[in-house]
Amino acid sequence: xxxxxxxxxxxxxxxxxxxxxxxxxxxxxxxxxxxxxxxxxxxxxxxxxxxxxxxxxxxxxxxxxxxxxxxxxxxxxxxxxxxxx
Numbered sequence: 241x242x243x244x245x246x247x248x249x250x251x252x253x254x255x256x257x258x259x260x261x262x263x264x265x266x267x268x269x270x271x272x273x274x275x276x277x278x279x280x281x282x283x284x285x286x287x288x289x290x291x292x293x294x295x296x297x298x299x300x301x302x303x304x305x306x307x308x309x310x311x312x313x314x315x316x317x318x319x320x321x322x323x324x325x
Contacts, residue, residue, distance in 0.1 A: 251278045270304035289320035
């Protein structure tokens with residue numbers, strides 16, 4: 241999964257100036273989807289990584305936008321994306 245590591249590195253490089261400016265605004269479609277898209281990962285692939293149905297990922301991404309997602313769920317998604325929360 242070298243490609244995934246490279247995508248995360250590029251995303252991290254893009255976010256570095258924002259961190260220095262004092263914070264990051266959540267992307268319009270949420271962090272989970274932004275990172276998943278940056279990695280070129282489908283909802284089905286992320287679901288497989290964390291052992292849930294694909295529909296659960298869609299619900300997770302919607303819940304994040306609505307501020308209704310739990311930290312536990314975000315942590316699981318982050319792990320599936322190769323990130324830490």
